[in-house]
Amino acid sequence: MAKILIIEDEVKLGSVLAKYLQTEGFSVEVALDGPGGLEAAREGKPSLVVLDLMLPGMSGLEVCREIRRTSNVPVIMLTARAEETDKLVGLELGADDYVTKPFSLRELTSRIRAVLRRYVPEQPRDGRLVCGDIEVDTSARAVTVGGQGAALTPAEFSILTLLMENPGRVLTRLQILDAAFGDAFEGYERTVDTHILNLRKKVERDPSNPEHIVTVYGVGYKMAPCPAPDRGGGDRA
Ligand code: CA
Numbered sequence: 001m002a003k004i005l006i007i008e009d010e011v012k013l014g015s016v017l018a019k020y021l022q023t024e025g026f027s028v029e030v031a032l033d034g035p036g037g038l039e040a041a042r043e044g045k046p047s048l049v050v051l052d053l054m055l056p057g058m059s060g061l062e063v064c065r066e067i068r069r070t071s072n073v074p075v076i077m078l079t080a081r082a083e084e085t086d087k088l089v090g091l092e093l094g095a096d097d098y099v100t101k102p103f104s105l106r107e108l109t110s111r112i113r114a115v116l117r118r119y120v121p122e123q124p125r126d127g128r129l130v131c132g133d134i135e136v137d138t139s140a141r142a143v144t145v146g147g148q149g150a151a152l153t154p155a156e157f158s159i160l161t162l163l164m165e166n167p168g169r170v171l172t173r174l175q176i177l178d179a180a181f182g183d184a185f186e187g188y189e190r191t192v193d194t195h196i197l198n199l200r201k202k203v204e205r206d207p208s209n210p211e212h213i214v215t216v217y218g219v220g221y222k223m224a225p226c227p228a229p230d231r232g233g234g235d236r237a
Contacts, residue, residue, distance in 0.1 A: 002116055003027045005046035007037030007063060008078065009055050017050070020105045021112075034058025041067050048116055050108070051095070052078045053086050061089055068094040068172055074115045076108075092218050094170050118168055118225075129164040131212060131223060134203050136164055145203050155180045156199045159192070163213060168225040170216045196221055 004026045008014040011032065018028040029044055031037035034057040041049055041063075049067065053060035064075055077090045077098040087098050096115050099108050127139035133146040138161055143150045152160065162171065162179040171179075173189035180195065196215075200207040214224050 001025065001027050002047040003029065003044070004048050004050060004112065005037070005040050005044060006030045006050045007032075007034070007040070007055065007060070008050070008052040009033055010052075017105070017108070021109065024109050026112075034060070034063045038063050038066050041071065041073065046073055048074045048076065048112055050076050050078065050112070053090065054080070061086060061093060064090055064093045064095050069174060072166060072169060072171070072175070074118075076111055076115060078103075092216070094172065094219060096169075129161065131164055131167060134160075134164070134212060136161055143203070150202045152199070152202060153195075155195050156202070159195055160199055160203065160213075163221065163223040167223045170219050170222045172220040176220060192220075 004021055006014055006017055006021075006028060008017065008030065009032050014030045014032065018030050021028050029040055029046065031040045034055040036057075037049075037051070037055070038058065040046070051060050051063060055063065060077060064077070067073065067075065074097075075095045077087070077095045078101055079087050079090070079098050080101050090098060096118075097111055099111055127137055129136040129138065135144045136157075137143075141157055143152050143157065143160065158180040159176055162176060173192040176192045176195075177188060180192075196213060197207075200210050200213055204210045204212060212224055214222050216222055
Protein backbone atom coordinates (compact mmCIF):
# COMPACT_ATOMS: atom_id res chain seq x y z
CA MET A 1 0.00 0.00 0.00
CA ALA A 2 1.40 3.39 -0.95
CA LYS A 3 1.89 5.72 1.99
CA ILE A 4 1.08 9.38 1.46
CA LEU A 5 2.49 12.08 3.72
CA ILE A 6 0.36 15.23 3.77
CA ILE A 7 2.08 18.38 5.04
CA GLU A 8 -0.69 20.92 5.48
CA ASP A 9 -1.38 23.33 8.33
CA GLU A 10 -5.09 23.74 7.62
CA VAL A 11 -6.30 21.05 9.99
CA LYS A 12 -9.66 20.60 8.34
CA LEU A 13 -8.26 20.31 4.81
CA GLY A 14 -5.62 17.89 6.04
CA SER A 15 -8.13 15.58 7.65
CA VAL A 16 -10.56 15.69 4.72
CA LEU A 17 -7.68 14.79 2.41
CA ALA A 18 -6.51 12.03 4.71
CA LYS A 19 -9.95 10.45 4.92
CA TYR A 20 -10.48 10.60 1.18
CA LEU A 21 -7.10 9.10 0.37
CA GLN A 22 -7.67 6.34 2.89
CA THR A 23 -10.93 5.38 1.20
CA GLU A 24 -8.94 5.34 -2.06
CA GLY A 25 -6.67 2.70 -0.58
CA PHE A 26 -3.69 4.75 0.57
CA SER A 27 -2.17 4.79 4.00
CA VAL A 28 -1.87 8.40 5.17
CA GLU A 29 0.12 10.46 7.64
CA VAL A 30 -0.53 14.16 8.24
CA ALA A 31 1.98 16.74 9.49
CA LEU A 32 0.82 20.23 10.43
CA ASP A 33 3.96 22.31 10.00
CA GLY A 34 7.22 22.46 8.05
CA PRO A 35 9.67 21.00 10.59
CA GLY A 36 7.24 18.22 11.56
CA GLY A 37 6.64 17.45 7.90
CA LEU A 38 10.34 17.28 7.15
CA GLU A 39 10.87 14.89 10.02
CA ALA A 40 7.95 12.72 8.90
CA ALA A 41 9.35 12.69 5.35
CA ARG A 42 12.70 11.50 6.67
CA GLU A 43 11.49 9.02 9.26
CA GLY A 44 8.20 7.77 7.84
CA LYS A 45 9.46 6.60 4.44
CA PRO A 46 6.40 7.84 2.54
CA SER A 47 5.82 6.80 -1.09
CA LEU A 48 4.76 10.35 -1.94
CA VAL A 49 4.53 13.73 -0.22
CA VAL A 50 1.69 16.23 -0.68
CA LEU A 51 3.23 19.52 0.38
CA ASP A 52 1.43 22.78 1.04
CA LEU A 53 3.53 25.83 0.23
CA MET A 54 2.29 28.15 2.97
CA LEU A 55 3.32 26.54 6.23
CA PRO A 56 4.22 27.84 9.67
CA GLY A 57 7.75 27.32 10.92
CA MET A 58 9.31 26.61 7.56
CA SER A 59 7.95 27.31 4.08
CA GLY A 60 6.94 24.50 1.77
CA LEU A 61 9.78 25.49 -0.56
CA GLU A 62 12.31 25.09 2.23
CA VAL A 63 10.79 21.74 3.15
CA CYS A 64 11.01 20.65 -0.48
CA ARG A 65 14.64 21.72 -0.74
CA GLU A 66 15.53 19.87 2.46
CA ILE A 67 13.69 16.70 1.41
CA ARG A 68 15.56 16.71 -1.91
CA ARG A 69 18.93 16.82 -0.20
CA THR A 70 18.48 13.25 0.93
CA SER A 71 15.49 11.75 -0.82
CA ASN A 72 13.91 11.08 -4.19
CA VAL A 73 10.40 10.72 -2.82
CA PRO A 74 7.87 12.22 -5.26
CA VAL A 75 6.50 15.59 -4.10
CA ILE A 76 3.24 17.20 -5.20
CA MET A 77 2.91 20.84 -4.13
CA LEU A 78 -0.32 22.52 -3.19
CA THR A 79 -0.28 26.14 -4.28
CA ALA A 80 -2.65 29.04 -4.26
CA ARG A 81 -3.37 30.67 -7.58
CA ALA A 82 -1.34 33.75 -6.62
CA GLU A 83 1.81 31.76 -5.98
CA GLU A 84 2.88 31.49 -9.63
CA THR A 85 6.61 32.09 -8.99
CA ASP A 86 6.64 29.69 -6.05
CA LYS A 87 5.29 27.06 -8.37
CA LEU A 88 8.25 27.45 -10.71
CA VAL A 89 10.75 27.61 -7.87
CA GLY A 90 9.15 24.48 -6.41
CA LEU A 91 9.54 22.57 -9.64
CA GLU A 92 13.14 23.73 -9.86
CA LEU A 93 13.72 22.54 -6.31
CA GLY A 94 12.60 19.10 -7.37
CA ALA A 95 8.85 18.96 -6.81
CA ASP A 96 7.24 16.63 -9.34
CA ASP A 97 3.89 18.23 -9.87
CA TYR A 98 1.60 20.83 -8.35
CA VAL A 99 -2.09 21.23 -7.79
CA THR A 100 -3.65 24.66 -7.49
CA LYS A 101 -6.06 25.41 -4.66
CA PRO A 102 -8.98 25.03 -4.67
CA PHE A 103 -8.80 21.54 -6.14
CA SER A 104 -11.10 18.58 -6.16
CA LEU A 105 -10.18 15.51 -4.15
CA ARG A 106 -10.58 13.46 -7.28
CA GLU A 107 -8.11 15.67 -9.16
CA LEU A 108 -5.47 15.43 -6.45
CA THR A 109 -5.94 11.67 -6.22
CA SER A 110 -5.48 11.20 -9.94
CA ARG A 111 -2.32 13.35 -9.83
CA ILE A 112 -1.02 11.21 -6.98
CA ARG A 113 -1.66 8.05 -8.95
CA ALA A 114 -0.06 9.50 -12.08
CA VAL A 115 3.08 10.56 -10.22
CA LEU A 116 3.35 7.23 -8.43
CA ARG A 117 2.92 5.38 -11.74
CA ARG A 118 5.62 7.49 -13.30
CA TYR A 119 8.15 6.66 -10.62
CA VAL A 120 7.47 3.06 -9.85
CA PRO A 121 10.08 1.35 -11.96
CA GLU A 122 8.34 -0.53 -14.75
CA GLN A 123 11.42 -2.28 -16.00
CA PRO A 124 11.93 -5.84 -14.83
CA ARG A 125 14.56 -5.93 -12.09
CA ASP A 126 16.70 -8.51 -13.81
CA GLY A 127 19.66 -6.18 -13.89
CA ARG A 128 18.82 -4.75 -17.30
CA LEU A 129 17.95 -1.09 -17.75
CA VAL A 130 16.97 0.15 -21.18
CA CYS A 131 16.36 3.66 -22.41
CA GLY A 132 16.21 4.25 -26.14
CA ASP A 133 19.46 2.92 -27.59
CA ILE A 134 21.20 2.80 -24.20
CA GLU A 135 21.28 -0.51 -22.37
CA VAL A 136 22.82 -1.09 -18.95
CA ASP A 137 23.45 -4.55 -17.55
CA THR A 138 23.91 -3.85 -13.85
CA SER A 139 25.04 -7.36 -12.92
CA ALA A 140 27.73 -7.48 -15.61
CA ARG A 141 28.39 -3.73 -15.19
CA ALA A 142 28.29 -3.43 -18.98
CA VAL A 143 26.84 -0.66 -21.11
CA THR A 144 25.96 -0.74 -24.78
CA VAL A 145 24.82 2.15 -26.95
CA GLY A 146 23.09 1.13 -30.15
CA GLY A 147 24.46 -2.38 -29.62
CA GLN A 148 28.06 -1.16 -29.35
CA GLY A 149 29.93 -1.59 -26.10
CA ALA A 150 30.76 1.64 -24.27
CA ALA A 151 33.68 1.89 -21.85
CA LEU A 152 32.54 3.76 -18.74
CA THR A 153 34.52 4.59 -15.64
CA PRO A 154 33.07 3.23 -12.38
CA ALA A 155 31.77 6.72 -11.47
CA GLU A 156 30.17 7.17 -14.87
CA PHE A 157 28.59 3.74 -14.61
CA SER A 158 27.10 4.51 -11.18
CA ILE A 159 25.76 7.85 -12.37
CA LEU A 160 24.21 6.38 -15.52
CA THR A 161 22.61 3.55 -13.54
CA LEU A 162 21.14 5.99 -11.03
CA LEU A 163 19.73 8.18 -13.80
CA MET A 164 18.27 5.21 -15.68
CA GLU A 165 16.66 3.83 -12.55
CA ASN A 166 14.88 7.16 -12.12
CA PRO A 167 13.67 8.16 -15.58
CA GLY A 168 12.09 11.60 -15.60
CA ARG A 169 13.21 12.38 -12.06
CA VAL A 170 15.36 15.36 -11.28
CA LEU A 171 18.43 14.36 -9.30
CA THR A 172 20.51 16.95 -7.49
CA ARG A 173 24.27 16.99 -7.84
CA LEU A 174 24.51 15.97 -4.19
CA GLN A 175 22.30 12.93 -4.76
CA ILE A 176 24.35 11.95 -7.79
CA LEU A 177 27.60 12.35 -5.83
CA ASP A 178 26.19 10.25 -3.05
CA ALA A 179 25.21 7.49 -5.45
CA ALA A 180 28.46 7.56 -7.36
CA PHE A 181 30.86 7.69 -4.44
CA GLY A 182 28.77 6.55 -1.50
CA ASP A 183 29.38 9.86 0.15
CA ALA A 184 28.20 13.35 -0.63
CA PHE A 185 30.76 16.06 -0.14
CA GLU A 186 29.41 19.54 -0.12
CA GLY A 187 31.42 21.75 -2.38
CA TYR A 188 32.29 18.92 -4.69
CA GLU A 189 29.02 19.06 -6.58
CA ARG A 190 30.72 20.53 -9.64
CA THR A 191 32.72 17.36 -10.19
CA VAL A 192 29.39 15.81 -11.15
CA ASP A 193 29.28 18.16 -14.13
CA THR A 194 32.59 16.78 -15.35
CA HIS A 195 31.40 13.19 -15.07
CA ILE A 196 28.18 14.07 -16.87
CA LEU A 197 30.13 15.78 -19.64
CA ASN A 198 32.23 12.67 -20.16
CA LEU A 199 29.25 10.37 -19.87
CA ARG A 200 27.39 12.28 -22.57
CA LYS A 201 30.33 11.86 -24.93
CA LYS A 202 29.94 8.11 -24.52
CA VAL A 203 26.17 7.64 -24.65
CA GLU A 204 24.66 10.60 -26.48
CA ARG A 205 24.37 10.81 -30.23
CA ASP A 206 25.14 14.54 -30.03
CA PRO A 207 26.81 15.30 -26.66
CA SER A 208 26.36 19.05 -27.11
CA ASN A 209 22.64 18.55 -27.61
CA PRO A 210 21.85 15.67 -25.24
CA GLU A 211 18.55 13.86 -25.66
CA HIS A 212 18.91 11.46 -22.72
CA ILE A 213 20.88 13.10 -19.90
CA VAL A 214 19.26 16.49 -19.54
CA THR A 215 20.43 19.43 -17.43
CA VAL A 216 17.81 20.87 -15.08
CA TYR A 217 18.93 24.43 -14.55
CA GLY A 218 19.76 25.27 -10.95
CA VAL A 219 19.11 21.75 -9.67
CA GLY A 220 20.94 18.93 -11.36
CA TYR A 221 20.22 16.36 -14.02
CA LYS A 222 17.61 13.93 -15.15
CA MET A 223 17.16 11.10 -17.58
CA ALA A 224 14.60 12.22 -20.12
CA PRO A 225 11.62 9.88 -19.82
CA CYS A 226 12.32 6.90 -22.03
CA PRO A 227 9.83 6.03 -24.71
CA ALA A 228 7.94 2.92 -23.60
CA PRO A 229 8.46 0.50 -26.48
CA ASP A 230 5.50 -1.77 -25.78
CA ARG A 231 2.83 0.80 -25.13
CA GLY A 232 1.09 2.59 -27.92
CA GLY A 233 1.85 6.06 -26.54
CA GLY A 234 -0.90 8.39 -25.44
CA ASP A 235 -0.02 7.69 -21.83
CA ARG A 236 0.09 10.90 -19.85
CA ALA A 237 3.61 11.46 -18.52
CA1 CA B 1 -1.18 26.45 4.40
